[in-house]
Amino acid sequence: MQKIRKAVIPAAGLGTRFLPATKAMAKEMMPVVDTPSIQFVVEEAIASGIEDILIITGKGKNAIEDHFDANISLENNLREKGKDKLLEKAQSTTIPSIHYVRQAYPRGLGDAILQAQTFVGDEPFAVLLGDDIMPSKTPLTKSLMDVYEKHGMGAVATIRIPKEKSSKYGVIDIEENLEEDVHSIRHLVEKPSPEDAPSNLGIVGRYVLPPEIFDILRNQEPDAGDEVQLTDALEILNQTSPMVAYEYDGIRYDVGEKYGMLVANIEVGLQHEETSEKMREHLKQLAKDLKKA
Numbered sequence: 001m002q003k004i005r006k007a008v009i010p011a012a013g014l015g016t017r018f019l020p021a022t023k024a025m026a027k028e029m030m031p032v033v034d035t036p037s038i039q040f041v042v043e044e045a046i047a048s049g050i051e052d053i054l055i056i057t058g059k060g061k062n063a064i065e066d067h068f069d070a071n072i073s074l075e076n077n078l079r080e081k082g083k084d085k086l087l088e089k090a091q092s093t094t095i096p097s098i099h100y101v102r103q104a105y106p107r108g109l110g111d112a113i114l115q116a117q118t119f120v121g122d123e124p125f126a127v128l129l130g131d132d133i134m135p136s137k138t139p140l141t142k143s144l145m146d147v148y149e150k151h152g153m154g155a156v157a158t159i160r161i162p163k164e165k166s167s168k169y170g171v172i173d174i175e176e177n178l179e180e181d182v183h184s185i186r187h188l189v190e191k192p193s194p195e196d197a198p199s200n201l202g203i204v205g206r207y208v209l210p211p212e213i214f215d216i217l218r219n220q221e222p223d224a225g226d227e228v229q230l231t232d233a234l235e236i237l238n239q240t241s242p243m244v245a246y247e248y249d250g251i252r253y254d255v256g257e258k259y260g261m262l263v264a265n266i267e268v269g270l271q272h273e274e275t276s277e278k279m280r281e282h283l284k285q286l287a288k289d290l291k292k293a
């Protein structure tokens, strides 16, 4: 079994759900309290034992590269003023093992991953989407890597979803339960209507994939919206290289959309040493006011 050493983080999407904020700013840099969402994902990859990370960027995404690079003038400024704690924070996101490649046109997640072929080569690899922040004692990517090593199959992360939301997810048609939280996959269906959904297991943004996915993506026609869908490629892959679904039941913040981002900021704010007390008091008062209203 080949060890998983590399991870791909697609971050070239337009982020239109956050317009106007994303007109001139990468949505991946939008913060949860004081941390850009993409940093949570990079930290998860590193905590999972990933050695090399490729971020797929695009036009208007330069801030991502700057964020993970050193900022000498800021560092000098903080050093001169003796602000050691802040200096430490600024330096903590300087990560040399991150590489970048650009997706020329935002032609969907599948096309973004295809840009990683040269970096990945002939190895299995992890994919992490910045839209999902899923804090967990064992990082979710690590759990998927363990499932891959144990079963020798590509793995997708899933959560239980309300059936009425199935049209927002890729949904798994389960073939067999291999373990309580690991299921072999018969089919993967992209955004089915609730009536057509084969289960309530929806795909979330973590995958461990074999390199065979690249040939499939290269030959795949874009859909009606001119996007190459990853789920469609996984459905083809599953016919020749069967995959498993890993069921995650921890916390998930869908920071790719407004409501999820607000929830993440409130909940992470409730835990942050600088904001937790004030936030708790404010929410208590707000709950009282809302009860009266």
Ligand code: UTP
Pocket: 010, 011, 012, 013, 014, 015, 016, 017, 018, 027, 056, 103, 105, 106, 107, 108, 109, 111, 112, 129, 130, 131, 256
């Ligand atoms: P999304 O569809 O959630 O991202 O893609 P988006 O297109 O940026 O969002 P909206 O719908 O316009 O608000 C999931 C992930 O895939 C990346 C995104 O950056 C996001 O992390 N992606 C998407 C690409 O890298 N390239 C693409 O062409 C599309």
